[in-house]
Amino acid sequence: MSRDNALPQPPDRRLLLKGALAAGALTALPGVGAAHAATGGPAASPAGPGAAAPYVNPLVRNRADPHIHRHRDGFYYFTATAPEYDRIVLRRSRTLRGLSTASESVIWRKHATGVMGAHIWAPEIHHIDGKWYIYFASAPAEDIWAIRIWVLENAHRDPFKGTWVERGQLKTAWETFSLDATTFTHRGHRYLAWAQHEPGMDNNTALWLSRMADPLTLTGPQVRLSTPELPWEVIGFKVNEGPSVIRRNGRLFLSYSASATDFHYCMGLLTVDEDADLMNPANWSKSRTPVFTSNDTTKQYGPGHNSFTVAEDGRTDVLVYHARQYKDIVGDPLNDPNRHTRVQRLGWKPDGTPDFGVPVADTPTPGSRKES
Numbered sequence: 001m002s003r004d005n006a007l008p009q010p011p012d013r014r015l016l017l018k019g020a021l022a023a024g025a026l027t028a029l030p031g032v033g034a035a036h037a038a039t040g041g042p043a044a045s046p047a048g049p050g051a052a053a054p055y056v057n058p059l060v061r062n063r064a065d066p067h068i069h070r071h072r073d074g075f076y077y078f079t080a081t082a083p084e085y086d087r088i089v090l091r092r093s094r095t096l097r098g099l100s101t102a103s104e105s106v107i108w109r110k111h112a113t114g115v116m117g118a119h120i121w122a123p124e125i126h127h128i129d130g131k132w133y134i135y136f137a138s139a140p141a142e143d144i145w146a147i148r149i150w151v152l153e154n155a156h157r158d159p160f161k162g163t164w165v166e167r168g169q170l171k172t173a174w175e176t177f178s179l180d181a182t183t184f185t186h187r188g189h190r191y192l193a194w195a196q197h198e199p200g201m202d203n204n205t206a207l208w209l210s211r212m213a214d215p216l217t218l219t220g221p222q223v224r225l226s227t228p229e230l231p232w233e234v235i236g237f238k239v240n241e242g243p244s245v246i247r248r249n250g251r252l253f254l255s256y257s258a259s260a261t262d263f264h265y266c267m268g269l270l271t272v273d274e275d276a277d278l279m280n281p282a283n284w285s286k287s288r289t290p291v292f293t294s295n296d297t298t299k300q301y302g303p304g305h306n307s308f309t310v311a312e313d314g315r316t317d318v319l320v321y322h323a324r325q326y327k328d329i330v331g332d333p334l335n336d337p338n339r340h341t342r343v344q345r346l347g348w349k350p351d352g353t354p355d356f357g358v359p360v361a362d363t364p365t366p367g368s369r370k371e372s
């Protein structure tokens with residue numbers, strides 16, 4: 001089993017040194033807890049809400065649903081939803097900050113007709129058993145809301161080379177609206193987490209989990225981990241979507257996004273003990289309040305659809321997400337292109353649970369000054 005696609009873990013010492021030298025990362029990240037890398041214990045918390053990050057934000061403009069994978073070759077690989085919903089893009093850099101200016105390649109485009117012809121959403125790139133996989137959502141050109149999960153595969157060691165082969169639809173129990181697939185390994189098993197509408201349920205999407213027989217096949221059963229039921233999960237739409245998993249401090253944490261994609265969009269959290277049966281929904285606990293929300297002080301709105309990665313120092317956990325820089329949107333939020341990719345340090349509370357803080361403010365541009 002390859003560790004490349006396991007839950008976010010500190011890389012080996014050689015990569016840690018390479019990344020630090022490339023980015024000056026050990027000096028760029030204040031207050032890093034050294035014990036975190038050695039023991040899996042909590043890193044030092046930020047000095048205050050959103051106090052954070054030595055990154056330029058937005059990191060990548062006009063890219064929503066961001067996913068960043070740090071590979072064993074020392075590169076960060078970035079993909080996200082393009083606002084035209086018509087292609088899958090890929091960038092890479094040896095530093096997180098470098099993704100801002102890294103060249104972007106289009107590795108796949110939607111079909112003109114038929115399946116995979118509309119709403120190309122939320123790609124994630126994973127490396128499994130020596131091959132690259134991209135999980136993404138799409139719909140037929142003739143039925144644009146019949147959204148399902150699809151998979152691309154590339155056997156070349158360099159995902160910018162070789163051929164991205166369409167491996168077809170990843171089949172779930174029902175032919176219903178489904179999207180936002182992510183995969184991870186735990187205790188020798190591979191899992192898929194995703195969002196899907198369950199027939200007969202009064203919601204848009206709930207969160208589901210299943211073991212996988214291989215990167216393309218669910219082995220079942222598939223279990224519902226969460227359904228939108230709390231007030232902050234059902235504003236505009238009844239949505240649980242965009243799952244992402246991180247393992248720390250003896251537990252697995254599954255973040256997810258809720259409500260409509262305007263300023264009400266926010267994040268919740270599910271938690272399970274790492275020794276528990278992940279396939280038993282009763283073992284998962286759910287946050288009663290959102291863990292990451294819009295913030296009028298930092299002027300960031302609708303933060304969500306996150307992923308997790310690790311900083312160049314190999315120790316500091318990093319939250320990757322999108323947000324808009326304004327609250328009011330004209331028309332359908334899905335037609336507004338200004339969801340930008342952002343990154344900031346993920347803190348840890350004394351009880352070992354993640355401290356998301358607040359979405360950080362825009363990085364001041366040269367020559368800008370704060371109004372008095």
